[in-house]
Structures are given as structure tokens and as C-alpha cells.
Amino acid sequence: MANAIINTGILVGTFWQLGEILKGKPADPDKQTTIGLVVGHGPNAGGSVPHVAVWDRNGNRIGQYKGDENGHIDDSNTKTIVINNDQNGGKQAQPEYISVVMQETDAICLSAIIASGDSAQWTWTGDMGYTCGAQWYHSDFTIGSSNNAPRCVWLDSDHTNGIIAKGLSLHIRDFSGDPDLVKQYSEDQRRLCQNSARMTFQPEPIVPDSLIPFFHPPLEYERSSDGKNHGTNDPSSGGALKKPNQGIDRKTRAYPDGTNMHIHDTKRRHARDLTPPALPSNVKGLKNNRPDHLVISHKPVHSAKEVCEHPSSLGPDFVSTVEKVFCDMETGKWWPLCDATHDHDCFDLEHRTMKGPGPVRGGNQARSPTELLPEKRYKTHVEWN
Structure with missing residues (x-):
């Protein structure tokens, strides 16, 4: 897909604080992480419950949810998952990185992912995948108090529905909606779409225990913890990136370089190629x-x-x-x-x-x-x- 101009209105308008839609709260927020998977309202959007893993800023795994082979997320619903911080010694940690991997064969169409832990909360929406060329469909599910209905994006473990991605990995920290950060994405789409550590729709051979790409060294941001742009004693705080091009590493957009875009020789051609x-x-x-x-x-x-x-x-x-x-x-x-x-x-x-x-x-x-x-x-x- 040729690079299209990022619709900044879509980017800004679909970064929400969505804590009010999470249906469960951790018993111990200092030692647990909450993930919300929001499924769109559309045909066949609901499906199997995926595996979820979270990592901290330095790429240390915090914990995992092993999925549910008999579970199902209905369309227009949120699956709230509470993960024990049992792979980092029970320490407080902000879930900066997340992977969602399908294990069962009933595809889902995700509208949003919410990650919350250690007083931080970040939200990614399906419009981000759409912006970068991932497979998508319209959804009629408005999230929280917003009137917008973000598009949903497809994940499937066995590709039988012509779906390329089996999983999705995110540096969800970078979907805060900060206007300075959004401006950097708008100036150069590669920062959002061709950056493996920031967002990648993963085909094979990803499995639930797979490691995902991380930023090394960790990203640094311009704004300090007090919200002022005067240097920072907390480089992970907020605002624009100090090195906005850090992590640009591929030619393709939503998917890794070398992805079989004709999964089982079934991936459809461009809409104008009949x-x-x-x-x-x-x-x-x-x-x-x-x-x-x-x-x-x-x-x-x-x-x-x-x-x-x-x-x-x-x-x-x-x-x-x-x-x-x-x-x-x-x-x-x-x-x-x-x-x-x-x-x-x-x-x-x-x-x-x-x-x-x-x-x-x-x-x-x-x-x-x-x-x-x-x-x-x-x-x-x-x-x-």
C-alpha cells in the first residue's frame, strides 16, 4: 500500500482514556496489570480469547495470560484480563509493551486494547492499524463516552478467513495521544507504521511465548514528569520523542518485511485488480x-x-x-x-x-x-x- 497522508484527526480522536469500560479491577494494583481487549461490532467480529503478554520499559516480561481455549469474546464486548506480575518478582511495573496472540481458530476483529498498571494507562485503537494498512472493517461499537466508532482489525491463528496476522505486538506507551507525539507521526509515517517495536501485525511463526521487538536503548521523551518542556529528570515521562526516528527498520507498513501477503495463496489483490x-x-x-x-x-x-x-x-x-x-x-x-x-x-x-x-x-x-x-x-x- 502506498504511503497515505495520516489523518491527524483520526489519530488524535481515537486515543482515549478508557478505564471506565474495564469490567474488573485488580485486587492488588501494585502487583497486577489489567488489560482490556475491545472487540468491534461487526459481522464475525467476536471470536476466541487470545494469549496476552506484557513487558516493562526495559523489555522485562511482567506476566502472561495463557488464553482460554473454550473462551469467546462476543462482538461489542470487552474482555478484561488481570495479569499477576509473577514474571518480574511481583514488582510494580508499567505495561509498556504488549503482545496479543491468537491460539484458537475463531478470528477476532479488535477495536481497542487498554493496558493499565502502576498508575499508568494507555489505549490503542484499530484505527492505528487501519492507518498503517492492516486488514480492517468498519465497526459500529462506540467506546466509552466517545461518539467515534474505531475500525476493527483482524487476527486469526490459522488464516482460514484470508487473515494475515496471527498476533499483534505494540509499544502501547506510544499511543498516549500526546499532541507532540502525534505531530511527529504525522510528519513522517514511518515512525508509526514502519517501526517494528512500535506496532507490528505478526504473521507466522509467532507463538504465545514469542519475544517481541523492543526499543534498545529505551525511548526518551521531551516532557518531564511535571509536564514542562525544560529538560527532564524522567526520560520516560511524556511529550515528543527526543529521537523520533529511533526504531524505523522496515520497508513494509503494518506487517514485517518478507511477510507472505498471499497467505495460503489466498490474500486478495488490490481492490482495483480484478x-x-x-x-x-x-x-x-x-x-x-x-x-x-x-x-x-x-x-x-x-x-x-x-x-x-x-x-x-x-x-x-x-x-x-x-x-x-x-x-x-x-x-x-x-x-x-x-x-x-x-x-x-x-x-x-x-x-x-x-x-x-x-x-x-x-x-x-x-x-x-x-x-x-x-x-x-x-x-x-x-x-x-
Whole structure:
């Protein structure tokens, strides 16, 4: 994916303090760490409970949660995990690094991760993965008191849904939303997206006990513990990075260099490349992992054109009634909704099917004389009001 301009509004608007949504509190906050995994509201978003590990600023492991082979996180829900600090001798520690690794085969679509410990709390959202080109889909789950619904990003242990990443590793400390830090990311996206220690969507061979990349030496920040920019007696405190380019180490964005972007030869092509790829049984067409389901959104924050054209989107067909557009995720093409202006070569929302044929034309790509309109029949649908 070519480097796109970072939407600073998205970056700033999706860093939240989300302690109010955590459903459990540690019995001993000095010797325990709390992690919240927020699953988006979308088709197939809920799934297996992953393994979670946390490390401190120096890359010393604090503790681990071993996952739950019989557990499940429903969509629009938060899984709150309390981890004992039993791998660092029970010491107080801030969970600066985190890894989330899928072990079971029911994929999840994560909207947010919250890490809390030793009086510190940081929040990462799925919009960060979207910004850097990870596989994503729209979500209708607003988090906390915010009106925004961050996109969710896909993780799966066996890639059977065409999902590349098995796990995600983060220096979650760097998702504080500090405006000086966000400004540095906006000035050079490599600092956010091509930095293995900061954020990496991990394919194979990551396993629950894998080590993740760390910053060596640890990062230093401009702002001291009193919040003033006058040098610092606490280089880990806050503000902009003293060395903003520290850790830039790869050419690809969300995924490591050398990642098989055609997992099992199933990774779909760019949305505008209509050459049919080979696909797993669970994925039909270009990027549709639930072909018998339709999502209809009445919210201006959701774009059918975007989910259709974006090279990393993955999910079922999508309608935006605000845009008056239907997205066919099997071809990466969008079509207008039928109305007084469009009475053929359009999507009939009432009957949830395509209406045609008419003159040779299309949505974002012109229809050739031999091209057929997509045949659409859905068993289920959902409306986001």
C-alpha cells in the first residue's frame, strides 16, 4: 500500500482514556496489570480469547495470560484480563509493551486494547492499524463516552478467513495521544507504521511465548514528569520523542518485511485488480469473508466507497445510505443505490439485490458490454442506525 497522508484527526480522536469500560479491577494494583481487549461490532467480529503478554520499559516480561481455549469474546464486548506480575518478582511495573496472540481458530476483529498498571494507562485503537494498512472493517461499537466508532482489525491463528496476522505486538506507551507525539507521526509515517517495536501485525511463526521487538536503548521523551518542556529528570515521562526516528527498520507498513501477503495463496489483490485470486473456502471473491450477509449503515462515519476501494478491507458487502452507495466486496466495486436518478445498474435496498441491466456504466469502474451485474442474495443483514 502506498504511503497515505495520516489523518491527524483520526489519530488524535481515537486515543482515549478508557478505564471506565474495564469490567474488573485488580485486587492488588501494585502487583497486577489489567488489560482490556475491545472487540468491534461487526459481522464475525467476536471470536476466541487470545494469549496476552506484557513487558516493562526495559523489555522485562511482567506476566502472561495463557488464553482460554473454550473462551469467546462476543462482538461489542470487552474482555478484561488481570495479569499477576509473577514474571518480574511481583514488582510494580508499567505495561509498556504488549503482545496479543491468537491460539484458537475463531478470528477476532479488535477495536481497542487498554493496558493499565502502576498508575499508568494507555489505549490503542484499530484505527492505528487501519492507518498503517492492516486488514480492517468498519465497526459500529462506540467506546466509552466517545461518539467515534474505531475500525476493527483482524487476527486469526490459522488464516482460514484470508487473515494475515496471527498476533499483534505494540509499544502501547506510544499511543498516549500526546499532541507532540502525534505531530511527529504525522510528519513522517514511518515512525508509526514502519517501526517494528512500535506496532507490528505478526504473521507466522509467532507463538504465545514469542519475544517481541523492543526499543534498545529505551525511548526518551521531551516532557518531564511535571509536564514542562525544560529538560527532564524522567526520560520516560511524556511529550515528543527526543529521537523520533529511533526504531524505523522496515520497508513494509503494518506487517514485517518478507511477510507472505498471499497467505495460503489466498490474500486478495488490490481492490482495483480484478484478476481473480485463489481463495480459501471461507472467503468468496476479492475480500468478502461472509458472502451471505449484508451490512447497512445509516451513519456518516461509515463509507461504503472506502471499504470497497481500500486495499486492506476485509468483510461482507456494505451499504452506506448517507453516501447512497452499495459496495460489492467480492469485486471491490461500488454501485449507486436505486432512486429517482438511478433505476438500473443500481442496488435495490428494499429487496437487497442488484437491479439491471441498463446502459453500460458502473460505480467506480465502468461496466464493459460483456460484464454481468453481480448476483446478490443475502440470508441475513444488519442495520447500523
